[in-house]
Amino acid sequence: MARLNVNGVLREVDAEPDTPLLWVIREQIGLTGTKYGCGIAQCGACTVHVDGAAVRACSVPLSAIEPGQKIVTIEGLAPGADHPVQQAWAELDVPQCGFCQPGMIMASVALLAQTPRPSDAQIRAEITNICRCGTYNRVLAGIKLAAERGQSG
Amino acid sequence: MRVDRRTARHTLDQPTDRGLRPSRRAWLTGAGLFSLGFHIPFLAPARAAPAAAEPEVNAWVVVKPDDTVVIRIARSEMGQGTLTGLAQLVAEELDCDWARVTTEYPSPGRNLARKRVWGDYSTGGSRGIRESHEYVRKGGAAARAMLVAAAAKGWGVPAETCRTERGVITHVPSGRTTTYGAVAAVAATIEPPKDVVLKDPKDWILAGKPLKRLDTRPKLDGSQVYGIDLTLPGLLNAAIRDCPVTGGSVTSFDAAAVSGMPGVKRVLQIGDSAVVVVADTFWRAKTALDALPVVWDEGPNATVSSATIAETLRAGLDAQEAFIGNTSGDVAGALKGAAKVVEAVYGVPFQNHATMEPMNATAIWTAERCEVWAPTQNGEAALAATAEAAGLPATACEVHKIHLGGGFGRRGATHDWLRQAVLIAKEMPGTPVKLIWTREEDMTHGRYHPVTQCRMRAALDKDGQLTGLHMRISGQSILASVAPQRMVEGRDPVTFQGLNPGGPEAAIGYTIPNILIDHAMRNPHILPGFWRGVNLNPNALYLECFMDELAHAAGQDPLAFRLKLMGHHPKHRAVLQAVADKIGWDQKPPEGVSRGLCQTMGFGSYVAGAAEVSVSESGALKIHRIVAATDPGHAVNPQQIEAQVEGSFVYGLSAALYGACTVKDGRIEQTNFDSYPVMRMEAMPAVETILIPSGGFWGGVGEPTIAVAAPAVLNAVFAATGKRVRHLPLKDTDLRRA
Numbered sequence: 001m002a003r004l005n006v007n008g009v010l011r012e013v014d015a016e017p018d019t020p021l022l023w024v025i026r027e028q029i030g031l032t033g034t035k036y037g038c039g040i041a042q043c044g045a046c047t048v049h050v051d052g053a054a055v056r057a058c059s060v061p062l063s064a065i066e067p068g069q070k071i072v073t074i075e076g077l078a079p080g081a082d083h084p085v086q087q088a089w090a091e092l093d094v095p096q097c098g099f100c101q102p103g104m105i106m107a108s109v110a111l112l113a114q115t116p117r118p119s120d121a122q123i124r125a126e127i128t129n130i131c132r133c134g135t136y137n138r139v140l141a142g143i144k145l146a147a148e149r150g151q152s153g
Numbered sequence: 154m155r156v157d158r159r160t161a162r163h164t165l166d167q168p169t170d171r172g173l174r175p176s177r178r179a180w181l182t183g184a185g186l187f188s189l190g191f192h193i194p195f196l197a198p199a200r201a202a203p204a205a206a207e208p209e210v211n212a213w214v215v216v217k218p219d220d221t222v223v224i225r226i227a228r229s230e231m232g233q234g235t236l237t238g239l240a241q242l243v244a245e246e247l248d249c250d251w252a253r254v255t256t257e258y259p260s261p262g263r264n265l266a267r268k269r270v271w272g273d274y275s276t277g278g279s280r281g282i283r284e285s286h287e288y289v290r291k292g293g294a295a296a297r298a299m300l301v302a303a304a305a306k307g308w309g310v311p312a313e314t315c316r317t318e319r320g321v322i323t324h325v326p327s328g329r330t331t332t333y334g335a336v337a338a339v340a341a342t343i344e345p346p347k348d349v350v351l352k353d354p355k356d357w358i359l360a361g362k363p364l365k366r367l368d369t370r371p372k373l374d375g376s377q378v379y380g381i382d383l384t385l386p387g388l389l390n391a392a393i394r395d396c397p398v399t400g401g402s403v404t405s406f407d408a409a410a411v412s413g414m415p416g417v418k419r420v421l422q423i424g425d426s427a428v429v430v431v432a433d434t435f436w437r438a439k440t441a442l443d444a445l446p447v448v449w450d451e452g453p454n455a456t457v458s459s460a461t462i463a464e465t466l467r468a469g470l471d472a473q474e475a476f477i478g479n480t481s482g483d484v485a486g487a488l489k490g491a492a493k494v495v496e497a498v499y500g501v502p503f504q505n506h507a508t509m510e511p512m513n514a515t516a517i518w519t520a521e522r523c524e525v526w527a528p529t530q531n532g533e534a535a536l537a538a539t540a541e542a543a544g545l546p547a548t549a550c551e552v553h554k555i556h557l558g559g560g561f562g563r564r565g566a567t568h569d570w571l572r573q574a575v576l577i578a579k580e581m582p583g584t585p586v587k588l589i590w591t592r593e594e595d596m597t598h599g600r601y602h603p604v605t606q607c608r609m610r611a612a613l614d615k616d617g618q619l620t621g622l623h624m625r626i627s628g629q630s631i632l633a634s635v636a637p638q639r640m641v642e643g644r645d646p647v648t649f650q651g652l653n654p655g656g657p658e659a660a661i662g663y664t665i666p667n668i669l670i671d672h673a674m675r676n677p678h679i680l681p682g683f684w685r686g687v688n689l690n691p692n693a694l695y696l697e698c699f700m701d702e703l704a705h706a707a708g709q710d711p712l713a714f715r716l717k718l719m720g721h722h723p724k725h726r727a728v729l730q731a732v733a734d735k736i737g738w739d740q741k742p743p744e745g746v747s748r749g750l751c752q753t754m755g756f757g758s759y760v761a762g763a764a765e766v767s768v769s770e771s772g773a774l775k776i777h778r779i780v781a782a783t784d785p786g787h788a789v790n791p792q793q794i795e796a797q798v799e800g801s802f803v804y805g806l807s808a809a810l811y812g813a814c815t816v817k818d819g820r821i822e823q824t825n826f827d828s829y830p831v832m833r834m835e836a837m838p839a840v841e842t843i844l845i846p847s848g849g850f851w852g853g854v855g856e857p858t859i860a861v862a863a864p865a866v867l868n869a870v871f872a873a874t875g876k877r878v879r880h881l882p883l884k885d886t887d888l889r890r891a
């Protein structure tokens with residue numbers, strides 16, 4: 001039994017050590033906001049935070065998570081889902097199908113934590129998640145809006 | 154349980170599925186899960202009258218006592234915004250309070266039981282709104298009339314003396330008021346009006362406005378349940394591997410080699426060509442499937458390659474026999490008498506839809522009933538596929554629709570993935586099974602954008618005027634594979650999308666005195682499908698890039714050359730002129746920047762695109778700016794149209810710049826996003842959308858703009874480099890200056 005701290009709750013999970021964190025989160029813990037899109041670290045749909053850093057959970061085996069590491073998924077990002085990034089997303093109607101959006105949001109939050117006022121070029125370089133519906137321009141606008149809010153508020 | 158955890162917070166915002174919820178509750182409360190729980194879902198949808206607490210005013214509108222309005226949506230939401238747009242149209246006529254609007258999908262089984270009261274469920278061809286706007290608006294208007302009649306009856310006053318505003322009914326002479334919620338139960342008993350008068354679109358207050366989507370919030374916190382997320386008590390998970398070569402089959406597989414692996418419940422074959430592992434979790438099913446030894450008989454197509462397919466298509470370019478899509482005048486004569494003949498051959502490869510959510514479906518089967526949960530673009534077709542695979546009448550089946558994590562045409566016309574889920578469930582009666590395709594399975598077993606080549610041949614007279622055009626398309630027909638019953642005397646009319654001589658759907662925008670557009674059908678074994686934009690994509694690419702070639706050959710400006718041929722096509726011309734004006738066609742572009750433009754018509758709408766690009770010394774393309782114009786007749790939600798237009802460039806340019814599914818040894822070579830790259834934010838240009846709703850018709854917006862993405866950019870690439878990219882994707886062309 002491995003022990004994981006997910007969204008501030010300690011969970012015992014019964015999975016083979018080479019099981020990707022993505023599937024542990026989705027199938028053992030039952031948090032399905034973290035999505036499967038490719039399984040090979042290409043699309044970012046599975047992005048979660050491990051100790052605050054954006055991580056593509058499909059490519060991290062359970063065994064790689066160290067005791068005490070804090071995992072945050074989209075469900076645990078902010079109480080009431082009112083993180084400035086989520087607010088900006090709502091305001092700009094960013095999602096289309098929405099399937100990539102948990103990953104987009106988690107990647108964007110991690111970027112802003114590191115770089116509170118990113119330039120367009122920084123955003124374009126850092127947000128490499130795939131969105132097949134094509135929400136990129138609204139994602140970019142959403143990050144900038146959240147950054148502004150973060151600064152003033 | 155997990156799936157319900159947010160519904161309390163989002164009752165006003167989250168589309169719910171009545172079919173799904175009672176059913177799941179039934180599962181949860183059923184003591185003998187499969188004996189009791191299984192039957193309840195079927196009984197609920199079949200009942201004729203809704204529960205008294207939630208009066209159904211008519212098929213489209215339910216008003217709850219708390220004034221919440223539930224609008225029923227038959228078409229599917231896959232990101233394109235149709236759900237919100239249709240709700241706007243109903244709410245407009247209903248005159249209800251938008252802040253209290255919520256939506257639900259009536260299940261296909263209920264639709265069947267109620268004699269198709271909700272009409273067509275098909276959500277493809279950009280038809281979600283344009284083909285149902287009238288009857289859904291009438292549904293809203295009729296419900297309003299019934300609610301007013303109910304209030305008037307209660308007050309004993311003539312209905313004509315009452316007016317409505319945002320769900321409140323006022324008796325004007327006395328000033329008395331009531332709400333829709335208060336009179337809905339009575340309204341439900343009132344005879345529906347024989348006819349209703351719809352509002353003039355110029356009086357719209359909800360429709361036509363850039364309202365926020367109704368389905369956003371659950372997409373921000375992980376609470377939106379997609380098909381891949383579904384869970385049911387006792388659910389098992391399945392992973393599948395179909396024969397890598399279409400037309401092949403399973404010779405043998407060694408189930409014993411993996412049946413002892415963690416979590417594995419069953420190892421089985423379905424149909425002739427697929428092996429399946431069922432396990433407690435998907436990851437364990439997939440892990441065992443990866444380890445499963447399988448011997449395939451790859452069948453007759455195992456030697457086919459992209460090169461052999463290209464050879465077959467090339468032969469079609471010269472074939473004597475071809476189906477005619479558009480003809481007038483004497484092209485052969487025009488070519489013979491031409492001052493100059495211009496000729497070029499173009500081609501497009503297979504493309505995968507690559508929806509972000511891989512194919513999946515959940516099914517439970519017994520000898521009496523079959524129930525499916527599916528992200529489908531066509532609930533009715535999904536129900537038919539369920540019944541067929543289950544070996545049961547459709548009345549003994551039900552499909553619960555779930556929002557799609559992308560559709561793009563993959564999840565509507567063929568339900569191969571759903572059929573597989575039912576066949577697996579059939580092997581395990583009474584056990585719910587969720588089938589999930591890996592991305593690799595999805596990439597290699599698509600229903601691909603059809604492969605075609607095209608020879609363009611044109612006659613210019615001594616003044617550089619276009620006098621004749623022969624456009625020979627050679628290649629795959631979608632209908633021949635997907636819907637042969639829609640072929641017209643052996644001919645596939647969809648092949649000529651955007652090239653038709655006229656009509657409200659997809660007409661060519663030029664008058665050319667001598668014209669022949671024909672199709673030599675050549676169908677390789679790789680299965681085709683409706684890929685967002687369908688045949689409008691290659692057709693606009695061929696015609697609009699070649700128009701640029703002709704303008705160049707005639708020594709004329711590409712815009713001016715086109716406009717001369719567009720005198721009889723004012724709507725085509727208007728969108729083209731609009732992008733030209735906005736991008737500043739008559740002024741010099743910024744240093745190092747080049748421009749291209751194009752136009753087309755499809756899915757009932759007129760669209761044009763213009764691009765500004767630069768190409769570096771090393772041949773790297775940068776797209777700086779896109780301007781796109783759309784005339785969809787009526788615009789139901791302008792900000793969502795903008796989102797569709799932006800997204801269309803991502804989809805269209807992903808294919809134009811990077812995407813190609815190639816064939817080797819009979820199979821698709823690309824397996825994931827590493828070998829099938831798509832556009833990411835880094836390459837995404839700014840998109841400026843011009844909306845020109847000229848009124849009087851209803852066109853679609855989810856697809857047409859995709860077709861102008863590639864030609865606008867490729868024409869700009871020619872302006873920058875002098876190189877014509879005639880075969881997609883562009884990444885295969887060296888753009889370095891010679």
Ligand code: FES
Nearest residue numbers: 037038039044058
């Ligand atoms: S699923 Fe992890 S990056 Fe795609």
Ligand code: FES
Nearest residue numbers: 097098131132133
């Ligand atoms: S919103 Fe559909 S994939 Fe991004």
